[in-house]
Amino acid sequence: MNAEKKAAAYRLGVTTLIILAVLTAVEYAVGVTINSAVLMFIIGLIKAAVIVQNFMHIARLWREESH
Amino acid sequence: MGAVTTPSHHDSHAHGPEISWEVQLKSNRLGLWLFMFSEVFLFAALLVARFVLWYDADLGIVRPELSQELGLVTTVILLFSSFFMNRAEMAMEYGDRKRFLNGLLVTAVLGTLFFIGVVVMEWNILGLQGELFGIELFGHLKPADGVISGIFFAMTGMHALHVLTGLIFIMVVWNNGRNGHYSPEKHWGVEACAIYWHYVDVVWVFYYPALYLIGTAVHAM
Numbered sequence: 001m002n003a004e005k006k007a008a009a010y011r012l013g014v015t016t017l018i019i020l021a022v023l024t025a026v027e028y029a030v031g032v033t034i035n036s037a038v039l040m041f042i043i044g045l046i047k048a049a050v051i052v053q054n055f056m057h058i059a060r061l062w063r064e065e066s067h
Numbered sequence: 068m069g070a071v072t073t074p075s076h077h078d079s080h081a082h083g084p085e086i087s088w089e090v091q092l093k094s095n096r097l098g099l100w101l102f103m104f105s106e107v108f109l110f111a112a113l114l115v116a117r118f119v120l121w122y123d124a125d126l127g128i129v130r131p132e133l134s135q136e137l138g139l140v141t142t143v144i145l146l147f148s149s150f151f152m153n154r155a156e157m158a159m160e161y162g163d164r165k166r167f168l169n170g171l172l173v174t175a176v177l178g179t180l181f182f183i184g185v186v187v188m189e190w191n192i193l194g195l196q197g198e199l200f201g202i203e204l205f206g207h208l209k210p211a212d213g214v215i216s217g218i219f220f221a222m223t224g225m226h227a228l229h230v231l232t233g234l235i236f237i238m239v240v241w242n243n244g245r246n247g248h249y250s251p252e253k254h255w256g257v258e259a260c261a262i263y264w265h266y267v268d269v270v271w272v273f274y275y276p277a278l279y280l281i282g283t284a285v286h287a288m
Binding site for chain 1: 097128146147149150160258268282
């Protein structure tokens with residue numbers, strides 16, 4: 001059970017990295033082609049939300065501690 | 068950054084109810100997030116200043132001429148550092164001490180590379196020149212070059228300062244971890260360090276396009 005949770009936690013980290021890398025690539029492409037400030041801001045918001053949720057674990061703020 | 072302090076002999080006579088680890092942890096988390104929230108105003112003010120002051124009546128939103136490649140590389144480096152920080156935190160949570168220590172070291176190395184990329188290469192504090200595959204390696208903006216430069220150095224400087232403090236934080240946590248100060252059950256120092264480092268990444272998520280991508284590139288004014 002613990003090994004499964006551990007593997008899932010590492011997997012989430014890798015998934016998050018891939019999502020952020022893809023979004024960064026899209027952001028760069030938007031920047032050098034159509035240069036839409038609104039689109040880049042939206043991409044930035046999505047990236048920030050992914051980091052806050054998956055890396056910063058904001059949900060722990062209202063979670064009961066199980067340790 | 069130890070969340071739970073073992074009461075000393077003197078403290079044991081102190082009055083007041085004892086606070087449980089769970090309650091203290093929740094308070095620590097809330098305190099750190101409130102601190103982060105207060106910092107949002109600082110970084111947001113600089114971001115707003117960028118859009119207000121980097122505006123040209125004819126061209127609309129403008130930006131300084133910066134090396135796109137250097138900006139992208141430093142951004143990717145910071146992104147990977149966040150990944151390794153998360154890996155280190157998860158390793159501590161699941162009792163993998165070796166991976167935790169290695170993850171922190173990799174994060175620190177990548178964070179240092181990012182810092183060098185901004186301060187040594189983009190700011191070009193050493194006044195260097197050079198190209199690699201036709202890519203300009205060193206920036207040319209100077210703080211006294213005008214409004215664009217002023218905002219650029221204020222934004223990157225404030226961010227770099229947070230990177231630097233984050234690196235110090237990481238090394239303190241690494242040293243504590245090496246000395247066995249954390250356990251899978253109690254590692255608030257590691258969690259706080261990770262949150263702080265990811266926050267630095269979140270700020271760059273907005274600063275990177277604002278500095279390097281949005282607007283028409285112009286010479287400093």
